[in-house]
Structure formats: C-alpha cells, structure tokens
Amino acid sequence: MHIMEGFLPLSHALGWYIVSAPFVLAGAARIRRIVREKPEARLTLAASGAFAFVLSALKIPSVTGSCSHPTGTGLGAIVFGPSVMAVLGVIVLLFQALLLAHGGVTTLGANAFSMAIVGPWVAFGVWKLAGRLGLSFAVSVFLAAALGDLATYVFTSLQLALAYPDPASGFVGAALKFGGIFAVTQVPLAIIEGLLTVVVIEALSGKIRDEDRIATLAGEGK
Amino acid sequence: MAVGTLDRAASLNRWRHRALIEKALIGFGFLALALVLPPWPGAVFVSLAILAFTFFGARVPLRLWLATAALPMGFLAIGALMLVIEVGADGVTLAPGGVTRAAELAARAMAATFCLMFLAMTTPMADLFGGLRRLRVPSELVDLALLTYRFVFLIADEATAMTAAQRARLGHSSRRRWLRSTAMVIANLLPRALARARRMETGLAARGWQGEMRVLSPRVPACGRMLALVLAALVAVGLAGGLL
Numbered sequence: 001m002h003i004m005e006g007f008l009p010l011s012h013a014l015g016w017y018i019v020s021a022p023f024v025l026a027g028a029a030r031i032r033r034i035v036r037e038k039p040e041a042r043l044t045l046a047a048s049g050a051f052a053f054v055l056s057a058l059k060i061p062s063v064t065g066s067c068s069h070p071t072g073t074g075l076g077a078i079v080f081g082p083s084v085m086a087v088l089g090v091i092v093l094l095f096q097a098l099l100l101a102h103g104g105v106t107t108l109g110a111n112a113f114s115m116a117i118v119g120p121w122v123a124f125g126v127w128k129l130a131g132r133l134g135l136s137f138a139v140s141v142f143l144a145a146a147l148g149d150l151a152t153y154v155f156t157s158l159q160l161a162l163a164y165p166d167p168a169s170g171f172v173g174a175a176l177k178f179g180g181i182f183a184v185t186q187v188p189l190a191i192i193e194g195l196l197t198v199v200v201i202e203a204l205s206g207k208i209r210d211e212d213r214i215a216t217l218a219g220e221g222k
Numbered sequence: 223m224a225v226g227t228l229d230r231a232a233s234l235n236r237w238r239h240r241a242l243i244e245k246a247l248i249g250f251g252f253l254a255l256a257l258v259l260p261p262w263p264g265a266v267f268v269s270l271a272i273l274a275f276t277f278f279g280a281r282v283p284l285r286l287w288l289a290t291a292a293l294p295m296g297f298l299a300i301g302a303l304m305l306v307i308e309v310g311a312d313g314v315t316l317a318p319g320g321v322t323r324a325a326e327l328a329a330r331a332m333a334a335t336f337c338l339m340f341l342a343m344t345t346p347m348a349d350l351f352g353g354l355r356r357l358r359v360p361s362e363l364v365d366l367a368l369l370t371y372r373f374v375f376l377i378a379d380e381a382t383a384m385t386a387a388q389r390a391r392l393g394h395s396s397r398r399r400w401l402r403s404t405a406m407v408i409a410n411l412l413p414r415a416l417a418r419a420r421r422m423e424t425g426l427a428a429r430g431w432q433g434e435m436r437v438l439s440p441r442v443p444a445c446g447r448m449l450a451l452v453l454a455a456l457v458a459v460g461l462a463g464g465l466l
Contacts, residue, residue, distance in 0.1 A: 004294040006334020007301060007327070010257045028363060035362045039432070040423045042362070046369030047377070047419035051412055053370070054377045057225055058385075060404050061397045075408070091370055098342050098350070099228050099374070101290045105250075105338060106257060160301065164327075167317050168310035177304050196405050203409030 001156050001186060002096070002111050005104025012163045017109030020090075023117045027087035045088075052076055053092045057100070060192060068189050073152060074145025074197050077120035078127055079204075089116020114155040123148025141201045146194030153186040154179060225378040228290065232346045237280040241444040242345065242353045244452060248275050249341035251456045255463065256333040261326035264463025265333040271459050272336045280344045287339065294335055302328045347371050352439055365434065377415050381407055 008016070035042045055072040062068035072092075076085045090112050096102045103111050123144040130140035157179035166173035232238070237245060249272075256268045276282050302324040308317035317323075341350075348371060355364045384407045388394065393403035 002297075004297050004301075004331055004335060005338045006253075006256055006331040007298070013257065028360070031366065032360060032362045035366070040427065042366055042369060043419040043423045043426075044416060046366055047373050047415040048412075049366070049370040050373030050377045051415040053374055054225065054381050054411065055408055057378070058381060058404055058407065061400045070404075070408075079412075091367060094367075095347075095370070095374065097338060098347055099225060100293075101228065101335070101339050101342050102293060104334065105341075106253065106334060160304075164305055164323075166308050166310075167320070168308040168315075173309040174304070177307070177309055178301075181300055181304060192401065196401055196408070199402060199405035200408045203406060204412060 001153055001182060002093070002103035002115070003107040003156060003159065005097070005106060007104075008107055008110055008159075008163050010106075012159075013106045013109060015109075016107075016113055016159070020109045020112045020117060023083075023086045024090050024112065027083050027085075030083060031087055045084075048080060049088045049091045052088050053095045053099075056092060056096065060196060062185065062189055062192065068185070068192075070193050070196055071115065071119065071149060071152065073115060073119035074123040074127075074141075074148040074193065075200060077123040077148060078141065078144060078197075078201065082117075082120040082124040085120040086112075086116050089120065092116075110159050111156075114152050114159060118155045119148045119152035122151035138198050138202070141198045142194040145197035146190045149190035149193050150187070153182060153190065157182060224382075226375055227286065228342045229346065229375075231282060231286055231343045235280040235282055235344050237344050238346075239442055240448070241442045242349050243444045244448050245341065245345045246350075246353060247449065247452050247456075248272070249337050249345070251452065252340075252459070253334055253337035255456065255460055256330055256337060259460065259463035261330040263466050264459075265326075265329040267459045267463045268333040269329075269336055271455055272333070272340050276336070276340045276343070280340070282340075282343045287343070290339055290343075291335070294331075298328055298331055301331075348437075348439065361434070368437075373415065373419075376418065377411060380414060381411055384410065 031045065035045070052072050055075070056069055058070060059067040060070055073085075073089075076088060080088065090108070093103055093108055093111050093115065097104055097108065126147045127140055127144035130143050135143070158175055160178045161171050161174035164174055165171045166177060169176075252268050252272045256265055259265065259268065276287065277284070305324040305327060306317060306320040307314050308320065348368065351364050351368050351371070354367075355361060385393075385403075388403045388407070392399070394400040
C-alpha cells in the first residue's frame, strides 16, 4: 500500500525523508563498497532491482474479486537481506512513481520507511526467529512474508494517522480508522503474499545453483 | 497498466526533445507549490497550470492520462473519507469541518499527482538519471539505476510471455491455480534475471568494461524564453495561490 503523491503535508513528507535517510545511505554505502570491490556485482544488483520491480507489477487474485500486486518485501528480505532491500526498495518505489505513477516523489520517504525498511526488517526478524524456534521451512517463510506485509500496512496506517489525527480521539482513533478500513484489502493480501512466497521459495531453492551470489547480495559473502 | 506504457508516452510526446531542466522545473516546481500553498485556491491553480503544460504543451494523449489518473483515486477516496468521519466515545460520527478538510486534502493530492504524471509522461527516466549524474549523485548509484532501468523492460517482457503462456494453458482458471502460476513465474524469473546479468557481465568483461556505462545522450540546450515562461507561471501561481 503506497501513500499517494501529495497526500502527506510538507512537514511529514520531509520528516519521513529524514527518518529513512540513514537506512538508505547505509545500504547505498554498502552497495558502493560491493561495487568497488567487484564491478560485476552491479549487473546482478541491477537485475535484482528490476526483478523486484517487475514482481511488484505482477497481478495476483485478491478477495474482493479484483486483483492486486505482491510487494515482494518478504521474498526480498529472505533472499537479499534487509539492508540491501532498503536500497532496492527505494529504487523500486522510484520506478513505480515514474513508470506507473504509483506512489510519489514527495511521499517517497514515508513509503520507503514502511515498505523498504520496516517490512523487510520485520520479515527478516520473523524469518530468523522462526528458524530458531524450530518451525518448519514453509511455516517460517509464510510467517516472514505475511507478517512483513502486515507490518508495512500497519506502519502506513500509523503514518497516515500521525498526519491526520482524529478530531475526537486523536492519533489512536485515526490509527484505528485508517488501519480498519485498509485491513479489508491488506489482511487477505498479506495472507496471499505469504502463501505465494512459500511456493516461490520452495521452487527457487531447487533452482539457484549460484548461492554465493545471493550471499554476496545479502552482504554476507566474503 | 503495462510496465512500458508511460515510458513509451514519455518518449513520444511533443516535448520529448526539450531540455531536461525545463521539464524538471515545471514538474518539481509545481509539485513544490502544490505542497507549500494553501490547498484552496493554491492546489486548484497548480492543477490548472500543470494540466495546461501537460495537454497544450506536451500533448499527452488524454485517454492514457485518464487511465493513469484513475489508479491512485481509490486510495484518495478512502483516505479522504477517513477525514470526513470521526471516532469518538459515541461511535462513528461526522467530523465537524471534516468535509472541508477532506476536500482540501483531495485537491492537494490531486494537484501533486498531476505534477508527478507530467514528469512521468514527458521525461524518459534515462534523462532524469542523466540529470542526477550532473547533480553529482554518486556515479555507482546512477549507473545502478540506469542498469536497472535497462533490465526492467527485458524482465517485464519475459514475465509477460510467461504469464501469456500460462493463461493459454488455463493457468489462471481458478484462484488457487492463478496464485500457483504467479509463484512459478516469480520463481522462474529470478534465476533467469540473474543468469541474464551473468551473461551480460561476461560479454562486457570480454570487451574490457571498467564498470562505467557511457551512452550517447544528446544534451539539448535550455531555451531561455521557455525557462522565463515557466518561472513566470510558477511565480504567478505562487502569488495567486498564496495571496488570494
């Protein structure tokens, strides 16, 4: 769920840019380092960024009879790691704004924080935690992707509530209001995305031979 | 909407070959005004000005524009509706002054979206990234964005072909199957995208690539009269929106 262009007041738009900046800059610095050491990594990174963007433009069926789009947040966090996802996420959001007029430039900071930072970190945390608790592979992937998606949506609702608090019940009321109305579409979507990611990861793990490359992307390679 | 639709529009409109600075000044200038000015009447003036540039200047096709503008309206409708109601001790009621606030928000968000659409439909992304390079954004990141841009269409074509093949084989006949089919597309797409990157890397390495993408992009000199016109429009809208 993207906040549309111009929806946030100026102060909030700037504020979220400032909040997201350290994460994105850290990711960018890491990417610059990876690229300096091995220039060929930039092709892999570019292909991954483009993949993440195309994935977010694929149609999936959703509850209301209409269709929706996966976010790829959970998949990206599991495959590439959350710090690289911050930069890939910003690139995807920028491309979505300029190629699909979806999201926006002024709301890029806010969207980046919920979709490229909160979502991937929650997904990654759940993934690691579920592994430690000894949950099965499929359940861990499902929980990571679904909760990552849910975290993004809950955080977006909080961002909206912060910008437009309820006149009677303030921030909490507004958060419930925005969260409640968007839950209709977002909760089923999170479940669908969880299922989708399970099938993707299961199919992928039999396919990717070059696992070092994924490790490099996630910043865990040598 | 297909991934390449707006990109094609950006390369086909009448202002395709105008200088980047002119279009950026229009798009970002009015976007800033939309956020800074009071929504009434500022956002209305911004909308009128940016629509004039979009249709009379760049001659963006109206149909495509309408189809694109329809997308964010669902979010706007729900979001604005939330300002109309309030949740208090006695349940959900109409918020005092909520309609006005919602209308103001809708006006501002629409004006800003029209500015974004102007940029998306008149300025190819490669030009924008060229501009970022001139603004001294680290070249590694600009190169990465340009390479990503290149890959987007290749990978999107592949995804479209896979989806078409699945549809032809009843891959979307039930929701369950549709979900499975989409997952298969994604799972096939990632290794293919990485393999493509690897092939390209081998090809480039064989040609002595040093990690810098040099492409010929003709730099159009900015037209002074056009810049003056845009600045005048910005100042006029700014004053009218701020003072009225």
